[in-house]
Amino acid sequence: MVAKAKARRGKAPVGRPAQIGLTRDRIVDAAIALIDEKGLAGFSMRELSRALGVYPATIYWHVGNAKEYLFAEIAAAITSNLMTVDEMHADWRETLRILFHRYRDAVGKHPNVAQLLGAELKSNGPPNAPMVEIVLRTLKQAGYSGQPLVDAFNAVIGGLAGYVTMEFGPAPPDGEGEWAQIMSERLDALDVEAFPAIAEYMPLMRNKSFVLRWQNGSSVPLTGGYDCLIESLIAGLEHRSPKRMSGDR
Amino acid sequence: MVAKAKARRGKAPVGRPAQIGLTRDRIVDAAIALIDEKGLAGFSMRELSRALGVYPATIYWHVGNAKEYLFAEIAAAITSNLMTVDEMHADWRETLRILFHRYRDAVGKHPNVAQLLGAELKSNGPPNAPMVEIVLRTLKQAGYSGQPLVDAFNAVIGGLAGYVTMEFGPAPPDGEGEWAQIMSERLDALDVEAFPAIAEYMPLMRNKSFVLRWQNGSSVPLTGGYDCLIESLIAGLEHRSPKRMSGDR
DNA sequence: ACCTGAACACCGTTCAAGT
């Protein structure tokens, strides 16, 4: 089933310009542009083929036999090449800060693909190898090793990438206005007696925090929370490190 | 457009059994069962209508005029009622641990809806009010207030819920075998010189960590990473708390 | 109020056939 795509994978990644000049890379770029413009819900293989002036079957020939393969390619294209190992800072904490701010910035440029990342991050091996390598090295520097290091790796990747996925998760495709109104009404109808803390923090949180917002990160970024997560995670990893004689700080 | 659903919302949440006995709740339950069984990709409004022995239009009448409304309802049904305020522990750290382990357990029972949570967590106001209230109170206990508290709230929710979303993100709908083989081959083909840390940790991480896995959390849970994230986050929040005179520990 | 029956405008994917 995947035979053709697999055969393709074996050859030169691009291949010389085809008859009509269509390439895997060009298809991926066009798909990203389309998703940026119309949203993931508004994206379709057929629309992509129209945008490229080509029959739908053509895309399948280039990209493999399923939409998922294209999505995986898109996810890889966006989250790869964030940082090289040479760019690592002497301070592991600084390395993590830079790396994951770049990650969020990269996703923020294409917020509509965020859902794909949560879904498909598992599927891109080599492209993200530098990121994996860097995170592993920082955790070693932080004093981790063995299974605790792997756990810390998952905590860092899952926590931070997960945050970004949620932050830029899809907004209602709706007319915007109705959701905003419904959410607003719901929040106003909140039982103040039962939930005093929510009532107290409503001014600061209304449409500015998870659960209580009705717009996503591309309209209302949750930057403070992300920074807090990074810093807390770093502080916590440092605090819980097996080797607790980290001279600095 | 949403008029009917909105009118419905004003009345008793359930309404007495209709002609055929169909209810919003019954529809949501059937939808969850269907997604559990077939996966989110295999789910459709028409299939749901078939499962209920009803015309598609009937579902729209009950649930509003878009699939998204049903999805929001599903997400709310799964993540609500995890904990009441009375169940809070004296130690805020213990409260957080319990709450978010329950969250992960709840999602783990319906892994195929995980993608909806990342997407739709924004849309369920009242159902999640207890969870919001509890997290806010724990952060107050931890010494936070004002904007830093809101940032911490977002860090906790976004980090932990995001982790779970990624952990249970969709597996390839594929025949399973092919992806496993492709991923395996890619990992074997890794440049050991360029990525020594990955090479070193490959035995511990192969299919057992983000990015390097080809199965999702329902097949291969990443429990250790989640625990590490919770504990590091707690330790970090404690360490960075504005009031640093927390007597315990 | 609740549901049927049918219709509209789309999809993803496959496959023979062309060049």
Added chain:
DNA sequence: ACCTGAACACCGTTCAAGT
């Protein structure tokens, strides 16, 4: 090797009409 043209089996959603 790369692409056309057409087909198959589906979708989500709407709308008049029934009871």
